[in-house]
Amino acid sequence: MINSKNTFIVTTSILCLSMAILSEGQANPFLLQLDRWEMLLPSIGISAMHMQLLHNGMVVMFDRTDFGTSNVSLPGGICRYDPTDTAVKFDCSAHSVLYDVVSNTYRPLNVQTDTWCSSGAVLPNGTLVQTGGYNDGERAARMFTPCGYSETCDWIEFPQYLSQRRWYATNQIIPDGRIIVVGGRRQFNYELFPRHDSRSRSSRFEFLRETSDGSNENNLYPFLHLLPDGNLFVFANTRSIVFDYKKNRIVKEFPEIPGGDPRNYPSSGSSILFPLDETNNTDIEVEIMVCGGSPKGGFSHGFTRATSTCGRLKLSDQNPIWEMESMPLPRVMGDMLLLPTGDVIIVNGAGAGTAGWEKARDPVIQPVIYQPFDHLFSVMSTPSRPRMYHSSAVLLPDGRVLVGGSNPHVYYNFTNVEYPTDLSLEAYSPPYLSFTSDPIRPKILLTNDKVLSYKRLFNVDFSIAQFLTVDLLSVRIVAPSFTTHSFAMNQRMVILKLLSVTRDQLTNSYRISALGPSTAEIAPPGYYMMFLVHAGIPSSAAWVQIE
Structure with a gap:
């Protein structure tokens, strides 16, 4: 595992800098x-x-x-x-x-x-x-x-x-x-x-x-x-x-x-x-x-x-x-x-x-x-x-x-x-x-709770190839859209409250504890894609159902 925080900052800065547009209408x-x-x-x-x-x-x-x-x-x-x-x-x-x-x-x-x-x-x-x-x-x-x-x-x-x-x-x-x-x-x-x-x-x-x-x-x-x-x-x-x-x-x-x-x-x-x-x-x-x-x-x-x-x-x-x-x-x-x-x-x-x-x-x-x-x-x-x-x-x-x-x-x-x-x-x-982001990409291993309840604790196990910066980790749920005629109906993202991140030394994996959404007005009941995002790089999603 790479422990150098400076290495991470340089890598992230390059990725973030790449997102800036060079001039109006010009591709980066x-x-x-x-x-x-x-x-x-x-x-x-x-x-x-x-x-x-x-x-x-x-x-x-x-x-x-x-x-x-x-x-x-x-x-x-x-x-x-x-x-x-x-x-x-x-x-x-x-x-x-x-x-x-x-x-x-x-x-x-x-x-x-x-x-x-x-x-x-x-x-x-x-x-x-x-x-x-x-x-x-x-x-x-x-x-x-x-x-x-x-x-x-x-x-x-x-x-x-x-x-x-x-x-x-x-x-x-x-x-x-x-x-x-x-x-x-x-x-x-x-x-x-x-x-x-x-x-x-x-x-x-x-x-x-x-x-x-x-x-x-x-x-x-x-x-x-x-x-x-x-x-x-x-x-x-x-x-x-x-x-x-x-x-x-x-x-x-x-x-x-x-x-x-x-x-x-x-x-x-x-x-x-x-x-x-x-x-x-x-x-x-x-x-x-x-x-x-x-x-x-x-x-x-x-x-x-x-x-x-x-x-x-x-x-x-x-x-x-x-x-x-x-x-x-x-x-x-x-x-x-x-x-x-x-x-x-x-x-x-x-x-x-x-x-x-x-x-x-x-x-x-x-x-x-x-x-x-x-x-x-x-x-x-x-x-x-x-x-x-x-x-x-x-x-x-x-x-x-x-x-x-x-x-x-x-x-x-x-x-x-x-x-x-x-x-x-x-x-x-x-x-x-891009493969260039794979070292800092989270991989969801296990969602211990396939059904999430409002304001209730849940856990997710994940791994990462090289290094993790906890302050740059987030848990997000996305409601899939019905898209037609230029509008994605019901599209919705909620960034959930992350309570803790712990590391398993034996498996070199991590477990997060987070809270389900607070109300049905914030996240209506149904199926959502759950992504972990680390330093702007998302995992593949796991499906969860909110009841």
């Missing part, structure tokens, strides 16, 4: 040597418009049933008949697949109602609930309960479960384990899943009516974040509020984001809630960030340059105001994901235009990593292909980012177009996955 050459793209599969048969990582390490993906025939058949000779479908009325192809991350294989799933522009969230027991869509799917609720890859679990559908049409709605898990479904095209209301009884109805939400700007409705897929007080942060168009859904009242309204440019679909910026830090005995700082989008009127004014601004809003301040920053690359339809380190990756999207069929140009093929503490953007290396409208991305337990999709056309279109429909899957490895 050191970072380009550390990150990489990997083509996983040239085709999964469908375009991954929607993605959800499950706690068994598999990813459910789907597009829509009225695209036409996909490139993968439904299992068991099943077919779908829809007399109203304008593309193909009798369809024996699949529009959903289950992807196994470990084996890098997939199998088709049977979804019968149209999932186009729908939403989702995972229940505390690990079951994916997926809501809404188009035509015969607009009021549907669908459930997928994880099972082994070789087993036959599939979608179970309830075609008329929802009280309203939910097309372009947003879902958020709430502290009692239910899911709130907010908005949708011309739906100025919200409802809860599961409903109390067959008479349950939606509740009016006038804020969505107020933020609608007519036919383009730049408040679709509103950004929702669950706050530590149990209320919701809701961002629609240019406005944002704290909303008490239990009493159906606005608790607080914030200043409009400067610039006047809309950020929701079809302008399609993105948003994240920064990690909630429970390591100190003080009030938790709560801050959100909104990045990118398209200028006002962009949907009807051709391929206008995308928005390059980001706004940070610290909700926990007494009088929050927007702090504006500029991305090195303008971007619309970008996906923002929290990395295990707490940094933010922005990937996919275009430099001009909006969401919609053939509405964007100039694909942005370079990811950007943002360091919140230092307010630094770094432009990363180049992927192999554009990811335009209907692309998506999720964080994987090994720290990679899974990226797929792109279909900016009315139907599947693979030839004679500028941006063909893309059925491939890629994985992006950020710089922290």
Whole structure:
């Protein structure tokens, strides 16, 4: 074991220095040597418009049933008949697949109602609930309960479960384990899943009516974040509020984001809630960030340059105001994901235009990593292909980012177009996955508690190759997101309180003792990826369930 603290400081300083951007829009050459793209599969048969990582390490993906025939058949000779479908009325192809991350294989799933522009969230027991869509799917609720890859679990559908049409709605898990479904095209209301009884109805939400700007409705897929007080942060168009859904009242309204440019679909910026830090005995700082989008009127004014601004809003301040920053690359339809380190990756999207069929140009093929503490953007290396409208991305337990999709056309279109429909899957490895960081990378050996309780002690055993600096070690839980249309629903990170670290001299391993999250408002019940992060380098995750 290397005991030299100075050696550690030098190594860490080099890694931290490498994250600094050289100049606006310029890639850092050191970072380009550390990150990489990997083509996983040239085709999964469908375009991954929607993605959800499950706690068994598999990813459910789907597009829509009225695209036409996909490139993968439904299992068991099943077919779908829809007399109203304008593309193909009798369809024996699949529009959903289950992807196994470990084996890098997939199998088709049977979804019968149209999932186009729908939403989702995972229940505390690990079951994916997926809501809404188009035509015969607009009021549907669908459930997928994880099972082994070789087993036959599939979608179970309830075609008329929802009280309203939910097309372009947003879902958020709430502290009692239910899911709130907010908005949708011309739906100025919200409802809860599961409903109390067959008479349950939606509740009016006038804020969505107020933020609608007519036919383009730049408040679709509103950004929702669950706050530590149990209320919701809701961002629609240019406005944002704290909303008490239990009493159906606005608790607080914030200043409009400067610039006047809309950020929701079809302008399609993105948003994240920064990690909630429970390591100190003080009030938790709560801050959100909104990045990118398209200028006002962009949907009807051709391929206008995308928005390059980001706004940070610290909700926990007494009088929050927007702090504006500029991305090195303008971007619309970008996906923002929290990395295990707490940094933010922005990937996919275009430099001009909006969401919609053939509405964007100039694909942005370079990811950007943002360091919140230092307010630094770094432009990363180049992927192999554009990811335009209907692309998506999720964080994987090994720290990679899974990226797929792109279909900016009315139907599947693979030839004679500028941006063909893309059925491939890629994985992006950020710089922290470089072998150069292996000496200080933690490796989780054993999670003694697979089920965590609120405010209860738990232990994790881990090893490290060379040396450990306890002051630079943290324990983080990350809720996997349902990602579609540039928003990762339910994405959440909580930094847990670390109580002690002890070393086993015989095995040369370590044990941490830490506290589970304090409340269900901080971390709603369900499955989370647990990462150990040491000096900015994360372990692979272990799955834990919070009850």
